[in-house]
Amino acid sequence: xxxxxxxxxxxxxxxxxxxxxxLVDGIEEPAELTFSIVNDxxxxxxxxxxxxxxxxxxxxxALVEHLVTDAREKxxxxxxxxxxxxxxRQKHPEWSDVFQG
Numbered sequence: 001x002x003x004x005x006x007x008x009x010x011x012x013x014x015x016x017x018x019x020x021x022x023l024v025d026g027i028e029e030p031a032e033l034t035f036s037i038v039n040d041x042x043x044x045x046x047x048x049x050x051x052x053x054x055x056x057x058x059x060x061x062a063l064v065e066h067l068v069t070d071a072r073e074k075x076x077x078x079x080x081x082x083x084x085x086x087x088x089r090q091k092h093p094e095w096s097d098v099f100q101g
Contacts, residue, residue: 007031007059009066018043020063027053033063033085035078042077042100045085064088071098 007022022031029051036044045067050060064085071078077100080086089099 007054007057007062009062011066011070013037020066022050022054022059022063024054024057024059027051029053031059031063033060033067033082035067038079041075042079043071044079045082047082048084060084061088068092068095068098 007024009020009022012019012021016037017034018037019032019034024031031048031050031054033048034046036046038044045064048060048063067078067085070076076098078085078098079100080089089095
């Protein structure tokens with residue numbers, strides 16, 4: 001039944017940095033999407049890291065979806081510096097309202 005467990009995603013913020021952390025039952029190492037806060041209206045998506053044990057489960061995409069949803073709610077624009085986030089942005093033109101560049 002691998003691939004059917006949806007990740008539990010939480011947001012952590014410390015100063016001008018933040019990250020979304022994804023946990024999947026039975027996998028010790030978390031996945032993460034890190035970002036830097038430029039100001040109240042702009043963040044930079046820096047890095048997405050998914051452990052090998054979570055590959056193919058859609059965890060990376062779920063992290064980006066959380067980022068996009070939160071950005072919309074908070075009226076924040078995202079600079080997609082992370083290659084994975086940028087690739088997801090290109091696959092999802094419906095997210096263009098939150099991305100800059």
